[in-house]
Amino acid sequence: MTDQLRGKSAIVGTGHAGFGEAHGLTSFDVMAQSALAALGDAGLKLSDVDGLFCTMMEDSMPALMAAEYLGIQPRFIDGTMSGGSSFVNYLTSATMALDAGLCDVALIVYGSNQRTASGKLVTASRPPAYEAPYNPRYPISGYAMAAARHMHEYGTTREQLADVAVAARAWARHNPEAFERGPLTREDVLGARMVGDPLTVRDCCLVTDGGGAIVLVRADRARDFPKPPVYVLGSAAQSAHRQISQMKDFTVTAARESGKRAFAAAGVSPGDIQAVELYDAFTINTILFLEDLGFCAKGEGGAFVEGGRIAPDGVLPVNTNGGGLSCVHPGMYGIFTVIEAARQIRGDAPGIQLNDIDVALAHGNGGVLSSQVTAILGSQATL
């Protein structure tokens, strides 16, 4: 998105369903409950939706499956699959479609029952041919190798990685919607079962059920809805690779490019961001994205997160809902970065509500650090 689209669309509804364990429900059930929750939040009905933005792990034509399930026949759909970043990416295509008059009510929606269905990450992907013979565990082996290289080049420590998980838990402890709310210390993380060196099971996101949904409309009618509108000030993507073995520099992600363009479109800089919602599939993600989005210099991410600096009452509020590490992680977390950023701006965050948030950042990651999408959201005051 360029600055021509700045503020052209607004989020007027958010919703979620099936957090934690959605016993007896299919992924599409959770998707539909999420859609109803978001539309209810916006004071709209399913029959108002004419633009649908959806991908799921369970089907090769998930947007069509979702439309069919919901009983709607949308005139615009986007089912682009870039992994967990997809839903942040849809902010761009939804804004374009709304601005061009291709649809009037855009619904971004996702659902998963991976925890109760299988207990592990569900994926429709085949292992890549030149990686499969070595049996990397997807996706952790890729992130573990990124973490190992970051530690090697910059002296990042396992303690600093652990502090990311500890901070996420500290936020989650205040969030009644979060799945993991018990105490968590640095020692707990370091002493947990090693899964893929240097990452323990506490360096890894949760495996939960859950769905989320977002309703967007054109900015010119955004004030006609029950909740304060949250404007899409800028969003941008960069696709770097698909397989971890093709990642050019294991310590630098495409968030550097997506972030740069999202900030330019929104006309703000990292110093203006009051709440940062990052896709934290693993603790290394938070460090990489804080660096690549410009919140600190490359290599300084470890020190930046150390000792509660991104926890409540720290220097920068990061993953204020508890993130994928402690709140919810149903396979593709990206949509929840947008929902939490929007709720912080609206003032109805489920956990700690920060004071007077006007500008927040949501960042989606897809694949194995493959697709990076950054969005900057703002209140009415930022237009």
Add this chain to the structure above:
Amino acid sequence: MPNTKGPDQIFQRALAEQEILLPKCDDCGAFHFFPRVLCPHCHGTAISWQRASGKGRVHTTTVVRRKPERGGDYNVCMVELEEGVRMMSRVEGIAPGDVVIDMAVTAFVGAAEDTPIVLFRPAEV
């Protein structure tokens, strides 16, 4: 194998004969991996094959933790070859946790079940 025209087939066929071939672009001179019908650097389509030196260094590494009854822990790593390309592989002959970044390794053709694959062992000093 009757048809060995495609880049993947050429690579696999060579492996089956215990030979590691790497694709190299005739136009820009750079190697690439995985094999494909074009050069990902300059997008030229004139690709030649060159025998790999087999010399490389571990670029990054992890240990996949697995229960002993399922076969135990094993190494997964990225090796940067002297030719400038990286491939996912495994260093054998030492404990998976002893594989470290920058360690010099030498390629050999091993097997995953019945399929020949590129593996590495620590380089002789």
